[in-house]
Amino acid sequence: MLEERRQNSTVVAARLEGLTKRYPNGTLAIDRLDLTVAKGEFVSLLGPSGCGKSTALYVLAGLANATAGRVELAGGCQQAVGGGSIGFVFQEPSLMPWATVAENVALPLTLRGSALDSALEVVRCLTMVGLEAFADAYPRELSGGMKMRVSIARALITRPQLLLLDEPFGALDEITRARLHDDLLRIWSETGCTIVMVTHNTTESVYLSNRVVVMAARPGRIIGSVDVREPYPRTKAFRLCSGFSDHVRQVSALLDNAFSE
Amino acid sequence: MTIPVRQNDAIGHAAIDIVAREPVSLLCMLDRVVPLIAGAVFLVAWEIFVRWRGIPLYVLPAPSVIFLSLWTNAGGLLRALGNTALVTLSAFSLATISGIALGIVIALFRTVEKIVWPYAVALQVTPIIAIAPLVIIWVGLSRVWLALLILSWLVAFFPMLSATVVGIKSGDRGLQNVFTLYGATRWQRLLRLQLPAALPFILSGARVSSGLSVIGAVVAEFVAGSGTSTGLAWTIVQSSTMLDVPRMFAALFLLAGFGVVLWHAMSRLSSILLGHWHESELKDDA
Numbered sequence: 001m002l003e004e005r006r007q008n009s010t011v012v013a014a015r016l017e018g019l020t021k022r023y024p025n026g027t028l029a030i031d032r033l034d035l036t037v038a039k040g041e042f043v044s045l046l047g048p049s050g051c052g053k054s055t056a057l058y059v060l061a062g063l064a065n066a067t068a069g070r071v072e073l074a075g076g077c078q079q080a081v082g083g084g085s086i087g088f089v090f091q092e093p094s095l096m097p098w099a100t101v102a103e104n105v106a107l108p109l110t111l112r113g114s115a116l117d118s119a120l121e122v123v124r125c126l127t128m129v130g131l132e133a134f135a136d137a138y139p140r141e142l143s144g145g146m147k148m149r150v151s152i153a154r155a156l157i158t159r160p161q162l163l164l165l166d167e168p169f170g171a172l173d174e175i176t177r178a179r180l181h182d183d184l185l186r187i188w189s190e191t192g193c194t195i196v197m198v199t200h201n202t203t204e205s206v207y208l209s210n211r212v213v214v215m216a217a218r219p220g221r222i223i224g225s226v227d228v229r230e231p232y233p234r235t236k237a238f239r240l241c242s243g244f245s246d247h248v249r250q251v252s253a254l255l256d257n258a259f260s261e
Numbered sequence: 262m263t264i265p266v267r268q269n270d271a272i273g274h275a276a277i278d279i280v281a282r283e284p285v286s287l288l289c290m291l292d293r294v295v296p297l298i299a300g301a302v303f304l305v306a307w308e309i310f311v312r313w314r315g316i317p318l319y320v321l322p323a324p325s326v327i328f329l330s331l332w333t334n335a336g337g338l339l340r341a342l343g344n345t346a347l348v349t350l351s352a353f354s355l356a357t358i359s360g361i362a363l364g365i366v367i368a369l370f371r372t373v374e375k376i377v378w379p380y381a382v383a384l385q386v387t388p389i390i391a392i393a394p395l396v397i398i399w400v401g402l403s404r405v406w407l408a409l410l411i412l413s414w415l416v417a418f419f420p421m422l423s424a425t426v427v428g429i430k431s432g433d434r435g436l437q438n439v440f441t442l443y444g445a446t447r448w449q450r451l452l453r454l455q456l457p458a459a460l461p462f463i464l465s466g467a468r469v470s471s472g473l474s475v476i477g478a479v480v481a482e483f484v485a486g487s488g489t490s491t492g493l494a495w496t497i498v499q500s501s502t503m504l505d506v507p508r509m510f511a512a513l514f515l516l517a518g519f520g521v522v523l524w525h526a527m528s529r530l531s532s533i534l535l536g537h538w539h540e541s542e543l544k545d546d547a
Contacts, residue, residue, distance in 0.1 A: 063438055088442050094435030098457045098538045108443040111453075138538050154439075 011039040012074060013162055013194040014060060019069035021055050021220075029055050031219035032069070039074060039161075042188060042195045044205035044212045046251065047258055052220025053198045054091075057164050060196065061088050074161060074194075087155030087193075089165040093147035095139040095154075101126070102135040105153045118157075125153040128187055145176035149183070156187065163188075165197040169204065178236075181207060185234060202255060206247045207234060214251060216258035224254040322507040330507035331514065338496065338508075342515050345478055345492035348406065349523070352413030353474040357467060359414075360421025364459075365451070367422070368429035385419040389477060393484040406490065409481045416477030417470040424466025428459025461539050464531040471523045479516065493519075 014037045021030040030052035037043050045053040058064035059071060073085070095104045102122050103110075109118040126132045129149040139147055148168060155163060165184075169177045185208060188195055199205050205212045206228055213225045228247050230238065238244055304324045310316075311323040318326065331338065367374045393412055400407045432455050440450050482494035491499075493512045500508040535542045 061442060063441060086442070088438075090435045090438060092433075092435045094433060094439055096436060096454070096457065098460070107439065107453075111440065111443045111445045111449055140538060140540070158443075 012072070013037050013039040013041065014074065014196065015070075015072040016056065016060065017070040017072070019056060019059060019071070020067045021052065021059065021064070022067045028219040030066075031221050033220065033222060035213065035222065037162075037194060037196055039194055040192060041211065042209040043197070044209040045196065045198045045215060046200065046202065046205045046212055046255065047215030047220075048217050048255075049200065050220075051215040051217035051258070053215050054166050055220070057166050057196065057198050061086050061164055063088075085158070085161050087158060087160035087163040089148075089151050089155045089163070089168045091167045091170060093139070093144075093151040095147060095150055097139050099138075100135065101131065101137050101139070101142070101150050104139070104150055105157055107154060108158050112158075121157050122153075125156045126150075128156060128190065129153045129183060143176075145172050145180060148172065148180065152184070152187070156191070159191070161193055163191075163193050163195045165195065167198055167200065170200070177204070182235075184208065185232065189232065202251050203239075203248055206244060206251055207239060212247075212251050214254040214258055223258055226250045226254065319504045319506045322510060326507045327510040327514065330505075331511040334508055334511060337491075338493075338511060338515060341491050341493045341496045341512065342519060344490045345475075345482070345494065345516070346519060348409045348413055348478045348482075348492065349474045349519075352410050352477060353417050353471055353523075355410070355414045356417035356421050356470055356474060360418050360466070360470070361425050361463060364422050364425025365429065365456075368426050368455070369447075369451070374426075381419060381422060384415065389416050390480055390484060393481055397485045405485050408485050409478055409492075412481035412485075413474050413477035416480075417474035420466045420470040420473060421463070424462045424469075425459055428462030428466075429455045431462065432458040461531075461535055461541060464527070464534065465541075468524065468527045468531070471527050472520060475516070475520045475523065 014035075016033055016035045019030055019033040019035075020028075022028050033052070033056060035043075035056070045056065047053050055064060059066045060073075062071075096107070099107075102119075105122045105125055106118040109121065122135065123132060126135055129152050131146060131149050131153065134142065134146065134150075139150070142150065152168070169180055172180065181204065184195075195209075197205075197208065206226075209228060211225055211227050214223055215221065216223045226247060230243050230247070308323045308325060311321055322330075363377070367377060389412055392415065393408070396411050397405070397408045400411065436454055436458075437450075440454055445453070478492065479494040482492050483498060486495060493516045496512045497509050497516075500506070500512065532542045
């Protein structure tokens, strides 16, 4: 698996070039940001709040416009919005409370008008997040972690090549978060998709990703990146080994710079 | 509504907790019986008080006299109730349809909102009783029923309009983004996101509006008279000129009863439509 990913590392999944975002009130949210994500990579964007990491993700998804710079996505998904080649998991589960779990997960297909073959796909995605028994439940009947799983299943239903996550686990308790980490890694290896995740949690970023990109605020920019050259599958044992803590230390040092600047 | 019991699955996700519900049925019965008992006690006390102090009929009739009046005047009173109900329900339906329709247009087109909103507010804050004479002159005394309908509609319209506008605008921002990401059309966004999100607001607006439409119909009839078909409000005016206080009370009881029935119908509708998902209806589950 790892070898395969190394071979793919020359193929670009997404690239941001000189991305600049200035808000109407004049605040410079992101200043000339360059980021290249290889196909099959798991990249975390880590930084203090206000460093523009979420904004970068929104621009990548086509949900926000850049003031300057270029966004390039791998073949066939020039138009991000409406294409379905990008899956996006938002900070909140953002589910329709009036619809069942199955209807929520099927939403991207329903909007596209291809609801015919959606039933099987819904089962596939719900199984992937371990919620196959809850297809007919309503969101209010689910716990916070389960809602987030539904949100992830919805992002998976279009079989995206690029999965973007915006601080998806921020609101969850430690135990639920750890469980979802392992599920996310399993989904990543099963689907072979590329993942870009925004987070403000150092250990989370090291545990999950191939590469941690650290950003600083005012203006938002990249101040360094750490390659986590540790093999997958990563398990609980990985959290205890020295390689893990070394990387956490490196990333923390970078993050300290981000705060001190 | 009961939630089916689900077992913990292999990965150990938390199962939905089921609240124990054995003592609920008894409590529920008490909940319903207690208000009825209180009402009966109140009526008996009223009866005793009136008889004991020998209060004259034209000041405060005893409940027994009121019910007797209700019985002897049943035909006329029920016809009046029918007329009032017809005006109220027609006005309420019109207000619902027009309020939701204009609310959607206002919420979707900012320009329309800017143009229409100030006048809608102006209409809302002008007392209906002050507009009534003008409306009656316009439609003519030969069509008083139309004046009643218009006035009742005017009162009931604004809560529906404002509830729809607020409801449509209150859609979850994250969900808006989800719809954008998957290329939803404006139509899909309206039908699948904005209207369902607005439904709780609209239903609560409808509850307010249903009550107001009764008030509108009564006020209009007080001012306009009733033309050929007498409603409950005109019955009250007539009875008061004849000092037939028991009949006034009988008409009042019917009016209040009708309002309560309308209110409960709206609450029931709301719990049917929202019961399975909206927080406001969850307590009714027990």
